[in-house]
Amino acid sequence: MNTAFVTGTTSGFGKAIALRLAKLGYNVVITGRRKERLDELAKKITDEYQVNVLPFCFDISDRSACAYYVEEGLTGEWKNIDLLVNNAGLAAGSAPFDEYDWDDWDRMVDTNIKGLIYITRMIAPLMVARGKGHIINISSIAGVEVYPNGNVYCATKYAVNALTKGMRLDLLKHNIKVSSISPGAAETEFSLVRFHGDRQKADAVYQGLTPLSAEDIADALEYIVTRPEHVNINDILLTPVRQGNTYLYNRE
Secondary structure (H helix, E strand, C coil): CCEEEECCCCCHHHHHHHHHHHHCCCEEEEEECCHHHHHHHHHHHHHHCCCCEEEEECCCCCHHHHHHHHHHHCCHHHHCCCEEEECCCCCCCCCCHHHCCHHHHHHHHHHHHHHHHHHHHHHHHHHHHHCCEEEEEECCHHHCCCCCCCHHHHHHHHHHHHHHHHHHHHHHHHCEEEEEEEECCECCCHHHHHCCCCHHHHHHCCCCCCCECHHHHHHHHHHHHCCCCCCCCCEEEECCCCECCCCCECCC
């Protein structure tokens, strides 16, 4: 039975991905910062699927916490990570570059870039030692094309795409696959977090269109992980049908 390690599973993409992988028969390590939600997800997985689940409550932007949970928390068969899904990430704020809040910038860089680096740097050697593995980074259409007031968020997702390509080259000799999924407009908690809980602003993002759902992203990931062993899907870029690029929409 395969084992997956999924970050940011207390809502949205991460929760849907963890459930989908459990449905596919993976034992799953689930991580997140909200313990109550993490425990609820662990119970749901245990109740609905005949797999093992290991919940870790920590913030991936904390390097020492990453080290503790990977080095001390993963014991026995749990060290045999077949799939790492780097999902944890966020957008914080929306403003012109010269007006942006410094703390929002720091949150995005610390989580979207540094957190992804920390956890991958610690798990990759476990894959290297076994001569196999698969890393999937959840990126964004914002890593392909920038948009107004997105500046540093876009920069973090450009970094995720560059890291994905760099990992693919460096880990090639170890037979480790590296993929990414780049969603367009998707309705989870993403915009609610970005606008610091302002529901009106968050809802306006998706007005006049049917956005992607967490299940759509789980579908894309399922496609990637169910390809034959000799096939690697480098990236899947998906958008709602009414989205043309990062900022152009045909709204109803």
